[in-house]
Amino acid sequence: MFPGEHVVVVGLGFGDEGKGAVVDTLCQDGTVASVVRFNGGAQAAHNVVAGERHHTFSQFGSGTLSGTPTLLSRYVLVEPIALAAEARELAALGVPDPLSLVSIDTAARLTTPIHVAANRAREDARGRDRHGSCGKGIGETVWYSLVSRRRPAPGSVFEGQEVPGAAGSAPTVGDCADPAGMRRKLDAMARFYEPLLAGSEHGFPAVSEMVSLYRDFAAAVRTVSGDEVGRRAERGTLVFEGAQGVLLDEWRGFHPHTTWSTVTPDNARALLGGRRAQVLGVTRTYQTRHGAGPLPTEDSRVRFPEAHNGVGRYQGAWREGHLDAVLLRYAVAACGGIDGLAVTHLDHAAKGLKVANAYSECGTDLPAGPGVTRLPGRCAPQLAELPRDPDALVDWFETLLDTPVRVTGAGADRADYRVRTAIPLHG
């Protein structure tokens, strides 16, 4: 398949590109030693359909249906309550003892019900100006850990959010095995958020219950520390499964509609510590976005059936538009280049798809650097027809980005996915 090569799978859009199905495809022949998550947390929703079985992967790696173990690296935000629920769903699909497949870095930060409540209280207060957050406490987890390191004054505004109190240090997966320490951290967090949550409809379980739950969690999953990626890389091929899309990246995305997460392959590269890996960028044949934020090619006439993406209370509506070559090139550049493409939803080619090769005011490429964040909303896309033949469309993608298409998807089921013969790259 990709013999001997580690692969980093990243989304080149705003999420929902089909990363889950691609990872599932790469894992099917059983040669992948582990799927490594290197960003995001429980907000990930990677759909895999295998015949009658469907699962939306959130914290488990998308190779789980083939029995591939998951490593949640130190960059992942871990939410044990959701992890347990996902384990039950996977067990119901016939995956034996799903939790035994999961290992978690002790340095991974913990998303708690307190973060979730705070996230939702803030989004409620923003009203119509919501950021399109999933309401799962991801941003709040990152924000609180930043607050606990930098100690901004209570009442001040830090990284765009008001600081309600004095923060303690942020809980990690490693803390779960230490009930006394965990209790102190959760008590401090509950006090910190008290002014924000008082009067909101959002609450959380008693600290004692969370402490006890996290102790059970720590006993049920394998925790690791140090260079676990290095140890696993020695034993076999690793697939790094990115969450969300590069266009939502905390540095490269369009603010404020971004995620508090590095979506580019940077974290995966840091974990690999100099070991070689192929970066596989994933794109649909059209553009999609969940919730608020720029989507320059949005067109209400573009509507494709979408089985597993709906409207979330906090995330907002599901939106679609024409393929956007300007954004695609921007995303590839944000990744520092890619070694191959995975193109999904090729089954829609015959319907006659369009592409924006340029915007009327700013041409074919977004300028790099500050100021980029507002441009896509202002520029009118210039549309052209895309080939209706799927093979011709694949060729079109290869020419556009000067990179081979290595995985194709033409439907929701794993049977609709193909790995194409690897073409040697860059010598």
Place this chain on the structure above:
Amino acid sequence: MGHGKWDDDTYAAARTFRAAKGLDDFGYTSKMKAKSSKGWKADPSLDPLGVTARECRDSADHADSTPIAVLFDVTGSMGEVPKIMQRKLGKLHGLLQRKGYVTDPQILFGGIGDADSDRVPLQIGQFESDNRMDTQLRTIFLEGNGGGQKSESYELAAYFMARHIVTDAWQKRGRKGYLFLIGDELNKPRLEARHIRRIIGDDLGQDIDPASVYRELARKWNVYFVLPNQSSYYNDPEISAHWQGILGQNFLKLDDPGAVCELIATTIGIEERTVDLDQALVDLAEVGSVAESRSVGKALVQVGAGARALAPSATPPGLDGPDDVALN
């Protein structure tokens, strides 16, 4: 600060993690059953012997505590029902909190056996308002024996509840607690002093009439007897007549033992007048307990009708602090 949906999710997650570790819900029972019956005993945290009083106190977080005790028959005639109780009752606190039918619930669990024949005829936990009650539930020993004379030592449990429980609800506010006995047989004809001495440790000189124990108990507790289906005597008219004679309309038949939490929550809500039966059944359907709501509806038809006709409860007469630990 509790939050019902979270409480249920937290509970479910804890169970998932324990199961992954190989800890089953009946851990203590498995451990005991691995020994010969001579070594069977209650876990020290549930042993009533020498206990002056189990306390249900207010705290800063729970300033208006409501005591709720659920004691279920763990003898053989109950069949699989004790296991169902042990598995389901952990949901009770989350359900009560989510519904808001009652202020600051604190829950005590316990097990009832046969003082004439069992190694462990009485187990009484502590009042808890967090998931330590879940641990307590799993620690109850399901001995599964019983004597076969269609009677168990419910009156021994009732005696402990009447004499060895102290609650702020009663002492500070004159409010009764809620006691649910879950079983399928009769009381013993007499509460024998020797059993009280051996199992609880009170130095009583003479046997007691069970009816007088329940009269004493009713001063400070709303007492209910729940006869669950899948037990041996669900359709035995002698059982119904016996308990209706003692508790009147507070005798409840439950056709689905899995709906025990929903029944308890609804019964309390109706007694507290925070909900009527019709609304409670709608509430249950809303939280996904549709099948359970049907069983609860059947069980409570007469209580619901009766409660609407009752006068509002006033502060009970003779409200006086410390007499509730009238130890001999």
